[in-house]
Amino acid sequence: MRRAEFVTATLLALLSVYLMWKAGEGPEWDTEYVHWANTGINIDGSGPGKGFWPFYLALGMLVSCLWILVNAIRRASPPSRSEEPFLDGYAKRMLLLVGGGLVGFLILIDLVGMYAAIAVFMLYYMLILGRHPLALSLATSVVVPFWLYLFFDIVMTKVQPKGLRWIEDAIYTPAGEFFRGQPLLVIALFFLVSGAVLAVTARRARY
Amino acid sequence: MRLFKTLTFSAAAFGMTLAATAASAFEPSKPIDFVIMAGKGGGADKMARLMQSIVEQEEMTSVPLVPTNKSGGSGAEALNYMKNVNDPDHTIMVTLNSFYTTPLRQPGLKVDSMAFAPVARMAEDTFVLWVHKDEGIETFEEFLTEVRARGNKWVMGGTGKNSEDNIITDHLNEAYGLDIKYIPYKGGGAVAKDLAGKQIQSSVNNPSEALGFYESGDVVPIVAFTNERLPMFPDTPTHNEVSDGDDFAYFMQRSVVGAPGMSDEAQAYYTDLFTQVFESDAWQKYKNDKSLMGEFMSGEDLTTYWGEQIVNHETILKASGAIQ
C-alpha cells in the first residue's frame, strides 16, 4: 500500500498541473487569446476572470498532493505505513469481474438498450458471481428490468435509451405500443404478477 | 406465453399499419424526444413543459412527448445533440434566441441554424424594465436622471453574459450614455429575487419572471421593449414612445424546431400538432397571463424570420464586441 500511496499522490499531482494549465485556456473560437490571461484576480475592474477560481483550486490540489507525498515519506499517514498490498488477489479479481461487468453493462446499453442490458448484467452477476440457481437468476434478471421498464418508460414516461435502431424497432417499439395502451390497473397487475413469479421462484430455490 | 403472443401480435399489427400509412402521412411510432435548450425550472423549461402537458391532456398524439433538458454551454449542448441525433423524425426542440446567438458566438460548433426544420413559432416573449419601488422612480425620464446621478453604482441584473438581458443593457448604455453595471445571474428567477431584495437596482426580466414581485408591489415596470403597450401593463409606455427617436424593441422567440434532416412529412405533422397546441385555450390563456406576444408562424415564414433575426443579432453582437 505504501507504493500505491506514492503513485496515487503523484498521479493526482500531475492531474493538478494539467488542470492549472487548462484553467488558463481561452475559448476555442478566440484566436487572439493569450494563455493565462483570464486567471487574474481583477481584470479591468470587474473581478477575477473565469480561470482564476479553477487555477487556484488546482494549485491547492497540487500543494495538497505534495503535502501528502511529504507525509508518505515521513510515514505519517496510515496507508504509507501499511504492509498490506493495495489490492490483494481477491480485490483484483472482484474489481475485474464487477468493474468489468459494469463497463460491459454500459457498452451494452448503447447496443441493446437500457432494459435488455440490465437483464444481461443481472444474469451475469447472479449466475457467474453469485452462483445462484439458473431459474432464480433468470427470473430476477427478467423481472427487475421489467419492473423498471413499467415504472420509467410506461408510467412515468421517463424514456431510457433503446440501443441500435433495428433493436429498438424490433423489441421496444412494439412493446411500447402494447403497454402504453393499457390502463394503469393492468400495468399494476403486470407488476404484481411478475413479482409473484419472482417470489415463487425464490421460494422454490429455498431463499 | 400469453404476453409473448400478444406482443408478437401487436408487433405484426403495427407493422401492417406502418406499411399502410407510410405512403400518405407521418405518424410517430415511438415517444418523441422533446429537447429543451435550457435547464430545469427556468422560463423556457416551464413553457416547454406546459406545451407537453397540453399535448398530453388533449391527447393530441398517440405517443408521449418526453422532455429532456440540455442546458450546457448556453445551448451548445442541445444544438450539438440535435445535429447528431439518429432519428430526426422523432426529435424536436424548444428554442430561444440562443438558437441564433450560440452558433454565432461559437463557430467551432459548426451548427447552421437554418438547417433546422421550421416547425412552429409559438410566441415571442417580451422584456420590461423593472426597478424596486423604494427607488421612487416612475418614468423613464426619472430613471435616466437617477442612473446618471448614480454613475457606475447602478446595477442591472440579468440572465447570463451576452444574453438577451445583456443586449438590452448594452443598448441602454450606448443610446443614453449611461454607465450601468451588468451582473450576470444563472436564471431570471434569481434576478427577480435580488431586485425585490434591493441587491440590484434594476432588471429587464420577462413579465413572467417578475410577475410575482410586481403583484406584491415590490417592483415597478418603467418601460416595455415592445412595439405596442402590453395589455397587462396598460400604463407602462413602450420604450419607443418615450425614447425620442431611438427605436428599440426586442423579443425572445419561443419556437419549436425539428432536428436537421427531418422529413417533410414529419415536419408537416409537427406543424399541425403545434398549431393545435397554439390554438388551445390553455396556451392562449398562458400567452395572455404572461404577456407574451407574437403570432403563430411556421415553414417558409419562420425561416425568413430566422434569417432576419440572425442578421440582426450578428449586428448587435458585433457592436458590443462579443464577436469579431
Add this chain to the structure above:
Amino acid sequence: MDIIAALMDGLWIAVQPHNLALAVIGVVVGLFVGALPGLGSVNGVAILLPFTFVINEATADPAAPMIFLAAIYYGAMYGGAISSITLGIPGASTAVATTFDGRPMALKGQADRALVTAAIASFIGGTVATLFFTGFAPALSAVALDFGNPEIFALMLLAFATFVGLGGDDIPKTLFSIFFGLLLATVGFDTISGEPRLIFFNDREQAAVMEAVGASTDAVPFFDSVGWFSRGIQFLVLAIGVYGIGEMLWTINASRYKITMSETTISGRRILSGIAGMRDAWKGTTIGSLLGFFVGILPAAGATPGSLMAYGVAKMTSRNPRSYGEGNPDGVAAPEAANNSASTGAMLPMMTLGIPGSPTTAVLLAGMVIWGLEPGPRLFEDRPEFVWPLIGSFYISNLVAVLVNLAFIPLFLAVLRMPFTILAPVIFVLSVIGTYAAYDNMYDVWLMVLFGIGAYFLRILDYPLAPAVLAVVLGTTAEEKMRQSLLLSDGDFAIFWNPFFDRDGKGQEWWIAPVTTWIALVLIALPVILWAVRTKRARRVAA
C-alpha cells in the same frame, strides 16, 4: 401565533393521502437502505433522488419530493440500528455507536429489547429535534431579505471553514478532497463570462493529439467533448458514483459477500415489555435528543459525530460507566436518539442558510435546487407552501417510522438474510438507471461509473470523499456569488470584510457579510493558531 397556524396548515397538507403515502414508502425504503450493511441514508437519498424528479412532475405539490426524501433519511436512521444490533455490522456510519452496546445486548439474548429501545429512542430524538426545528427555523430566516451576493459568499466561506473537521485526521487528503470537489463544480459553462471552460479533450486538444501521432486531423472531433463536459459535472454524478458504486465495491471487498446474523424473535408481547424497559434508557435518550440536535445544526457535522458524542457523554455522565460496552440500554438509546435528532438538526442550516451539514443534506440541497427551490435565507419567506408541509411531515414521518419499524422488524430480519450477490447488482442497476433518468444522458452515466471506480481506489487509501461531495454542491454558488460581488465592487475585496463599503451609491452600512466573513476567517485560522501555540508551549517545556 403565526408559527402554530402555519404548522397546522403544514401538518394538514402532510397528511394528505399522496404525501402520507410518500412518507410511508420513503420510511420503508429508508429502513431497508439503513438496515443493509454498507448503505446509509446518503446512499439511499443519492440513488433515489432521480426518482423524485418524477414525483415532482407527477404531483403538483412542491413539498412532495422532499417529504419522500426526508422520510428516507429518517427511515435510514432507524434502520441502521437493526443491522448494528443483529449483525454487529453498522448499517450506516451513523449507527456505529449503536453497535457498542446493541451487539452485546443481542449476544446476551436481548436483541428484541435492544431493537425496541433503539426504535423508541429514535422516535423521541426525532420528535424533540423537530420541535426545536419548528421553533428555530423561522427566527433564523427572519433576516431573510438582507442576504445578497456578498452575504451568501460569506456564508459559503463559513461552511468551508467547518469542512476541514469533516474529513478525519489526514489534513492534506481532506484539503485535496475539498479543492477537487470545488474544481469539479467549475467544469462546464461559466455564467459570468458566458464562456465554456475546462472542456477536457476539446477539439483543439484532439487536433494536437492527431498531429502528434502523425494522423490527419480530418477525423476531429472524434470525441464529443461538448456532450461530455459542456453542462458541467453534475453533483449527482459524483454523489451516486461515490455512494452507489465506490462504497458498494468497497463493501463487497470488505465483506466478501459473507455476513452472519444472530437469531432474533420478535412478538407483540416482547415489544410491549421492551417499551416498558425504556425506563432504563431515559437518560441516554435525553442526552442523545438534546446533544444530537445541536451537533447536527453545526455545518459539516451531521449525524455520525452526533451519535458518537452522545454515546461518549452518556458514558461519561453515567454512574456506572463500566456497564457501557457490556449491553447497557442507555448505550443504545443515546446514539440512536442522537442520530435521529442530528439528522433533523442538519436540515436547519441546509434549509435556512443553504449550507448542508452532511453529505445527505448536500444531496437534499441539490435536489431542492433541481426542483426549482432555492434553499437559503429566503426560502421561508418565498416558499411557505413548501416549508411548512415539510416540517409537518417531519412529525408524521417520525411517527410512521417508529410504527413501521416495530411492525416490520421480522421482515427486515428476513431481508437481511438476502444474499449480497442479489442486492449488489440491484444497487448498481439503480445507480445507472437513476443517473440516466436524472440527466437523460449516457455521458453522465459513464462519468458516474468512472468516478465510482476512482472513489473505490481513493477510499482504500483513506482519502475522505464526503468533503468533495459537499464542495461540489457549494462550489458553483460560492464562485458565482464571489464574482458577482466583485463585479458590484469593481473588483474590490473590501465588499466582503468592510461594513462601510459603499455598494449602491447611497452610503448604507452592511454588517452581515463582514461579520460572517470575519468569523469564517477566524475559524480557518484557528487550527493554525492552536498549532503555533502548542509548538511554542512544547518548546518552552523542552527548554
